[in-house]
Amino acid sequence: MLKGKRIVLGVSGGIAVYKASALTSKLVQAGAEVKVIMTDSAREFVTPLTFQALSRNPVYTDTFDEKDPRYIAHIDLADWAxxxxxxxxxxxxxxxxxxxxxxxxxxxxxxxxxxxxxVAPAMNVHMYAHPAVIKNMTTLDQWGYKFIEPGEGYLACGYVGKGRLEEPETIVQVLENVDSPGWLHGKRVLVTAGPTREKIDPVRYFTNPSSGKMGFALAEEAARLGATVTLVAGPVQLETPAGVNRIDVTTAEEMYQAVLANNKTQDIVIKSAAVADYRPAVTYDKKMKKQPGEYVVEMERTKDILKKLGEEKERQFLVGFAAETDTPVRYGKEKLEKKNLDAIVINNVAAEGAGFGHDTNRAVYINHKFEETELPMMTKKQLAQTIFNQIKLDWNHE
Incomplete structure (x- = not known):
């Protein structure tokens, strides 16, 4: 897939530069034409001569070093790639x-x-988790930059954790798969997202602070992987991801009906919406006037969408979400078993940078074998990618 591809490899300064030299070699072996740009800091670790020998092309280090007077080097490289x-x-x-x-x-x-x-990050584990770095990665992610997540292991600084540059073989594999059909090609995926609103009268309702960002990120990733995607969305202010069929609903009952109407044809169902568990037992067509004294609203249960999906499950791979604040893993495992799920993603919404409204999230993924995978702080788009990677491992979809 990389044969004939023109790749500009940017090498910035860090101990992982030595891996970039091996990466250059593997890209060339895969048939790519590689031109390397090095920062001044990168040159403190490995000389440009190394990359010149491996890429068989000149190495660029200085904006003002114009190797060919007919062209402006950085514009020429930018257009060439x-x-x-x-x-x-x-x-x-x-x-x-x-x-x-x-x-x-x-x-x-x-x-x-x-x-x-x-972008293949490499840095100290604490730097990778710093709010400024997360904010910058989130910005780039929103602009369309693609991230190749760092691995976990022993770091040069002595810490053990996430931040190690992904192995050259894996990076090459990611790039080779860019133009190949995604592993969900020909599959159908249904995702629910956002909150529901349960009306009291025309101007008042019960709801929750869910933004829908996690569900929309999952729908976007499923479409990127080649699936036919149906997104059942509560009332949110988000653009529909490209290639996704969106069904807008407001109440828990409307979401229940929309999901059940589409469930039978799906291969994967991911219920990430924050659906109201209760709704007012009595609603009013006209605005209620303010009255002296207290006012009590009697509530009744809404239908349990996830439980119904678990009861009706045939071939679908069913994934639930659980937003918890106390002992989240224990409650998540109970929900996994009681509702006949294949996997569950548990959010501790009390954790900083996680849960409703944030662009970032952290979670625990548990499969049907009760195997736990800790998913550290990352953008919701990155988390969506990671969740589908876990689904691929756990779902026998052949």
């Missing part, structure tokens, strides 16, 4: 890109290119 890859991507280069800073050859070229940009 079929795709750009930053590996390793430090917190510094991520911050520059997210804030429009172009002060060296690499950042200037990346701001000028219209090619897809893939």
């Amino acid at each position: 079929d795709l750009c890859l930053i590996a390793p991507a430090t917190a510094n280069i991520i911050g520059k890109l997210a804030n429009g800073i172009a002060d060296d050859m690499l950042s200037t070229t990346l701001l000028a290119t219209e090619a897809p940009v893939y």
Whole structure:
């Protein structure tokens, strides 16, 4: 898939630069034409000569070093690229890109290119979790940059955790799969997202702070992987992801009807919506007037959508979400078993940067074998990718 591809490899400064040299070699072996841009910090670890020998092309280090007077080097490189890859991507280069800073050859070229940009971060585990870094990655993610998640393991700084540059073989595999059909090609996926609203009168209702961002990210990722996607969305202010069929609903009952009407034809059902458990037993067509004293609203249960899906499940792979604040894993496991799920994603909504309204999330994924996978803080789009990776491992979809 990489044969003939023109790749600009941006190498920023960090101990993982040595892996970038192996990555260059593997890209060339895969048939790609590679041109390398190095930052000054990267040159402190590995010399440009190494990358020149491996890529068989000149290495670019200085914005003002115009190798051919007929062209402006950073514009020429930006236009030449079929795709750009930053590996390793430090917190510094991520911050520059997210804030429009172009002060060296690499950042200037990346701001000028219209090619897809893939970012492979590598940094200390605490830097990777810093709010500024998360904010910058979220910004780039929203702009369409693609992230190749770092691995977990022993880091050069002595810590053990997430932040190690992904292995060159894996990065090459990711790039090779860019133009190939996704593993969900030919499959049907239903996702629910957002809150529901339960009316008291024309101007008052019960709801919750769900933004729908997690569900929309899941629908977007499913479409990217080739699925035919149906998104049942409560009242949210979000654009419909490309290639997704959206059904808008307001109440829990409307969501129940929409989901059940589409359930039978699905291969995967992910219920990430925050559906009201209760609704007012009595509603009014006209606005209720303010009265002296207390007012008590009698509530009645809504239909349990996830339980019904578990009862009707045939071949579908059914994934539930659980938003908890106390002992979330214990409650999540109980829900997994009681509702006949294949997997559950548990959010501790009391955790900083997680839960409703945030662009980031952290969760625990538990499969039907009760095997737990801790999913650390990341953007919701990245979490959606990770969840589908877990589903692929657990679902016998052949």
